[in-house]
Amino acid sequence: MREHGVDEDTIIRELKGACARNVPYERVLSSMCTTPHPIAIKAHKEFIVSNLGDPRLFPGTASLEHACIGMLGELLHLPSAVGYITTGGTESNIQALRTARQLKHVDPGKANIVLPESAHYSFDKAAQMLGVSLRRTPLDDEMKADMDAMAGLVDKNTIALVAVAGTTEFGQVDPIPAISKLALDENIFLHVDAAFGGFVIPFMKDPSKYRFDFELPGVMSIAIDPHKMGMSTIPSGGLLYRDERHMKSLEISAQYLTSQVQSSLAGTRTGASAAATYAVMRHLGMDGYRRVVSECMDNTMFLRDSLVDMDIELALEPIMNIVTAKLPDAQSTRKKLCDMGWFVSTTSRPEALRMVVMPHVTRDVIEAFMADLKKIS
């Protein structure tokens, strides 16, 4: 740091310069984040100073967080669910597994978690931090968790099962009703990672096709991210529990704070995310989110059809707003597109190129993208 500070105009110029170097979302088909809804940005700015790590100093902000959990609980078929606004899917997944470890005593070093190969890498972080091992099960032909393999890996040291509603790479949904039954039969905590799909599935034409939430009796916790398809600001995640006892298992004494106990992972944590999430959920309502998802799905099918018209095979028919295309050299296509200013992803399957059709990926964006893809094909 400099000895003497710099004037505001210079700093604003520096900030604008840095901002201008960022990739505009309109060129990004690789991310599960998007431009937040304007009302979320407004709310975020208003609450930038609140610290939900010390909630009794910010009772107004805490009431917004409480209201967010209420709305998310209703969305996930359990209005009485408890939880808090996290920084995103990673924190929610870490905390859910930490809960599972608190609830079931297993000899140190022996605890394991059974989850599909497609589960997000945040579970690897969680496993390292918690000192538990992960037993990743293979997927079936449609990239869903293989139920028989999952059941076969469970033993007396299994502290949790994980299922995914909207996998990161392919947007697939695991057979969660069957996994819920397995969890109940074996009396194992089941966490559902709906970080992406939680704000998609309930707003699809037929949500009952993909049952994933608390209506399934074995589901004990859910990660759902407002900063992905919820159109809230970063960092906004949601972690919900079926039972207050689950969240209480994480409580740590925090004597110097107004609340005396804390269950969140972070100590000091922003209240701006709760305000932003509250604002956008209240503002859009169920029909607003249905419109967002319907538009994304129409654009997804437009992208899908445009690829098929070019004789490009799909890696999987889109379930939600993720398109995966089979290309002989996906990695080099990704690089060529990147040179043209487009960001797409490759996946753990070497032949698959992945494109996420977030709200900023409009029909115009897709047409421009396809025109460039044709140039390099």
Ligand SMILES: Cc1ncc(COP(=O)(O)O)c(C=O)c1O
């Ligand atoms: C299914 C799923 N879970 C968890 C995460 C991690 O979320 P975050 O990056 O917000 O921590 C992601 C991120 O894309 C995801 O797709």
